Amino acid sequence: MILRQEILKVLKERSGEWVSGEVLSKDLNVSRTTIWKHVKALRDDGYQFESSPRKGYRIMAPADILSPEEVQSGLVTKVFGQKHYVYYRQIDSTNKHARTLAEEGYPEGTLVIAEEQTAGKGRRGREWYSPFNRGIYMSIILRPNLPLRQIPRLSLLTAVALAEVLEETGLRPGIKWPNDILVNGKKIAGILAEIITDMDGVEFIVLGIGININNSSDDFPDDLRTPPTSIMSELGMPGSRVELLQKLLLSLEQLYELLQTDHFTFILEKARRLSTVLGKKVQFDDSGVNIAGMALDLDENGFLLVQDEKGKVHTVISGEIDSL
Numbered sequence: 065m066i067l068r069q070e071i072l073k074v075l076k077e078r079s080g081e082w083v084s085g086e087v088l089s090k091d092l093n094v095s096r097t098t099i100w101k102h103v104k105a106l107r108d109d110g111y112q113f114e115s116s117p118r119k120g121y122r123i124m125a126p127a128d129i130l131s132p133e134e135v136q137s138g139l140v141t142k143v144f145g146q147k148h149y150v151y152y153r154q155i156d157s158t159n160k161h162a163r164t165l166a167e168e169g170y171p172e173g174t175l176v177i178a179e180e181q182t183a184g185k186g187r188r189g190r191e192w193y194s195p196f197n198r199g200i201y202m203s204i205i206l207r208p209n210l211p212l213r214q215i216p217r218l219s220l221l222t223a224v225a226l227a228e229v230l231e232e233t234g235l236r237p238g239i240k241w242p243n244d245i246l247v248n249g250k251k252i253a254g255i256l257a258e259i260i261t262d263m264d265g266v267e268f269i270v271l272g273i274g275i276n277i278n279n280s281s282d283d284f285p286d287d288l289r290t291p292p293t294s295i296m297s298e299l300g301m302p303g304s305r306v307e308l309l310q311k312l313l314l315s316l317e318q319l320y321e322l323l324q325t326d327h328f329t330f331i332l333e334k335a336r337r338l339s340t341v342l343g344k345k346v347q348f349d350d351s352g353v354n355i356a357g358m359a360l361d362l363d364e365n366g367f368l369l370v371q372d373e374k375g376k377v378h379t380v381i382s383g384e385i386d387s388l
């Protein structure tokens with residue numbers, strides 16, 4: 065264990081109590097200055113300590129930091145985020161890095177997560193705004209045993225997991241087909257699934273998820289296509305990123321197991337309940353032609369069925385839908 069983690073462990077074990085610099089330095093066999101430097105670094109990471117020249121250090125609130133130490137202690141998944149938990153304070157894009165790891169052979173369930181992304185990728189070449197400590201920016205490597213045509217089921221599954229976990233916080237989220245999670249018409253989370261194929265079909269998938277959690281309403285760029293929101297803006301109080309991540313990983317793993325054992329209908333039913341577009345008038349782009357119609361249903365692969373004004377039913381496979 066590195067020294068910083070050892071200091072943290074001692075302070076957590078005696079949470080709420082003062083631990084003097086002298087005791088820490090004797091127990092861990094380093095100088096008091098070294099202890100002080102590491103406590104300062106932990107503070108920069110977001111941990112909150114009280115310190116007093118006479119009494120030493122005391123840890124305050126539980127830290128909402130997405131490090132493996134904080135998250136794995138309450139993570140009850142079997143595989144997702146367990147053996148391979150790749151954590152960064154800052155990275156360009158977790159999807160980009162997860163892809164490199166997958167190419168190196170990292171297994172299914174590997175989690176890449178960062179406190180901040182400097183070049184977070186959104187769908188259709190857009191950027192995903194990823195400021196330090198405000199949201200969850202994560203990517204999971206999947207190696208599913210599914211035919212290519214069923215892969216879109218994964219995005220829908222992810223949208224269901226996200227919406228259900230957000231519902232538990234007291235919000236009323238909906239899924240705007242195919243990949244957006246909205247609350248009160250504003251975007252709170254997005255999914256970017258990147259599929260890498262080889263001659264035999266799907267080699268691996270990088271499932272990227274971004275969730276806005278503790279952003280204030282003026283904390284977003286102005287030019288976003290769908291107006292953004294966050295848990296904090298909607299509920300008026302901060303959300304626990306650690307708790308949300310633990311729940312999301314569990315829900316994703318459970319739904320993924322259902323998918324692999326041919327229980328997609330169960331997920332589809334949930335997606336229908338959560339959909340913001342079914343039964344509504346929508347428009348979409350079909351190879352440059354704009355088509356308007358009624359969103360009727362989701363088919364067995366999660367594609368959207370839209371009936372146009374002449375009664376023809378279109379199967380919309382990807383792209384973006386606009387409500388009319």
Ligand code: BTN
Nearest residue numbers: 157159185186187202254272274
């Ligand atoms: C969207 O445009 O709605 C999809 C957004 C996906 C953003 C996430 S954040 C973590 C992961 N890494 C990336 O670079 N993008 C995804």
